[in-house]
Amino acid sequence: MSAAIVLGFMLLACLGLPIAFAMGVAAMVALWVTGVDFSMVPQRMMHAVNSFPLMSIPFFMLAGELMIKAGIVERLISLANSVVGRVRGGMAHVTMLSGAGLATVSGAAVSDASALSAILVPSLSKIYDRPFAAAIVAAAANLGPILPPSGAMIVYAFMAGSSVSVGGLFMAGVVPGIIICGGFMLLCSWIAGRRGWAVTGDPFSVKNVLVELRRSLVVLLMPVIVIGGIVGGAFTATEGAAIAVVYSLAIGFLITRKLSLSDLPGIVVRAGITSAVVGALIAFASIITYLMTVDLLPQQLSVFLRAMTTDPLVFMGLVAVILFIVGMFLESNAAYIMLVPLLHPIALQYGIDPLHFGFVFVLNLVIGMLTPPVGVVLFVVSGVTQVPMRELVKSAWPFITLMYAVLALCIFFPAIVTTLPRALGY
Template structure:
């Protein structure tokens, strides 16, 4: 029965129905088939979303929308340009550093892709071809769910239960996120040199760098305060997200002065819509998860996998292969909600570090946001820049390949992921 529920949801989603509707339809069909009392549905759904940690998701989304509207992207771009503007592939480096900086305040790839596309692509297309310019922005935006804070990691930690903490997941993403960012920059330099693109930007001047750093210091302090407070135990992830909202409002109204009261309704509505979709997914998924538990699907799947292999590394490879195909066709939040309760306990049974498995799971699905046919970041960038999908995908594949290379390295060498969170007590 549980496998039929999962298959039914996947089919409904792939046929183009909204993810939350597909999840709800599959859950209700399964209930009708199983004979379980329908009165338990609202109780299960309400219990699943009545969670204090889940409140951090809308708060972080709201903080990200506020910071983007407050004009922080322009300050991050100016700071990055003062540091790496005058090197081979300079504007590409500026885009990557801006994406990494924006990731520390937004935690979402979609909003980052929209902001970076509208601001940077006009300048990038003056230096590079349209496809490569759009691919640079898509790759930079994909750093959003990897470098903390990360909405994807919050969802994963919630679905995984007490064995994984939000702070631990955040810290697990720091080193791999920096490796990916540096790798993207080196890749851009190599491509720019191979294609003979001219050096752009002004020469490096320490005084200019210090001036831009001073101007951006108030923005850069936000992730230090919020993430540092969460990791240090000063406040929870939800409280940190609320502090981020207040901080973003203060910057927008009093520092950059680009945020107006008239902007708030639109910002709140956008954050609320995204949060509502995630909440609906979690609510409907709680019914599906309950049916899986009753049907003993995790235990059956664990027995099947152990019959196939007893090697944790082989299990990780099989999961990565599964998530590769899932990420190509399914929206990532739905994948977290459907598959984490299924695969996370099996990974623990194999003796795999929960933080290691959690990060690999998230990175797999983050890469899926760049892979067609349902790569949501690709659609956002194409929608904003008007670059054809085929042209964007053709230029994006080196960045996708590099992320998969980092995934394999992190799989083979777990300390890259786990050393920092373990050093901090997670």
């Protein structure tokens, strides 16, 4: 029965129904078929979302919207441009560094994709062909959920329970995120050289870097304060997210002065809608999780997998294949909510480090945001840039392949993921 519920939900989602609606339909049908009392629904749904740690999601989403509207993207681009200097593929490097900088204040790929597409694609299109320019932006935006603070990691940690800390998962993404960003830049240089694209940018100057660094310092301090405070134990992830909102408001109103009171209603509504979708998913998923528990699905799945293999690496490979398929058809938040309660406890039984498994799980689904047919980042970039999806996917495959290569490295060499958080006491 539980497997039928999951498959039914995935089918509804793949048919184009809104994710939260599909989850709700699957949950109600499951209750009706199993004969469980419907009166338990409101209580379980309310208990699922009545969580202090879960409040960090809307706060970080609101902070990201505020920072983008406050004009930090332009400052990050100027700083990246001064650092890169005059090199082949220089504008692509600027885009990647800007995406990495924006990731440290937004934590979401979709908002980053929208902002970077609108600002950078017109300039990139003057140097590279437009599909490749859009692919560069899509790859840069996908750094959002990998580098801290990451909304995806918050959802994973919430669904996994006390065995995974948000701060530890944040730190687990730092080294792989830097490797991916550096790999993207090398890939862009190679493609630019192969296609004979011109050298771009102004000559490197230490003076220009210092000027731009001083101008952007107030922006760069935000992730230092927020992430540093969470990792150092000065405050929780929720408190850090609230501080990020206050900091964003101060930057927008007092420093860049690009934020106005008339902007706030739209910002709050956008952040509220996204947060409501995540909350609805978690609430409806609590019913399905309950039915799975009653149906002993986690135990059955554990027995099945252990009958197939007792090797943790083989198990990780099987999970990677499952998530590769799921990521192509299902929105990532829904995948976290449906699959983490099933697979995370089994990973612990295999003796896999919870931070290692958690980051690999997140990275796998983050890559899914770039893979067709349901790659949400691809849809956003295609919509903003008006680049046909087929051409965008064709140009994005080198970046997708590189991310899967890094995923494989993280699976086979756990130290890439775990060294930094362990050094910090996680």
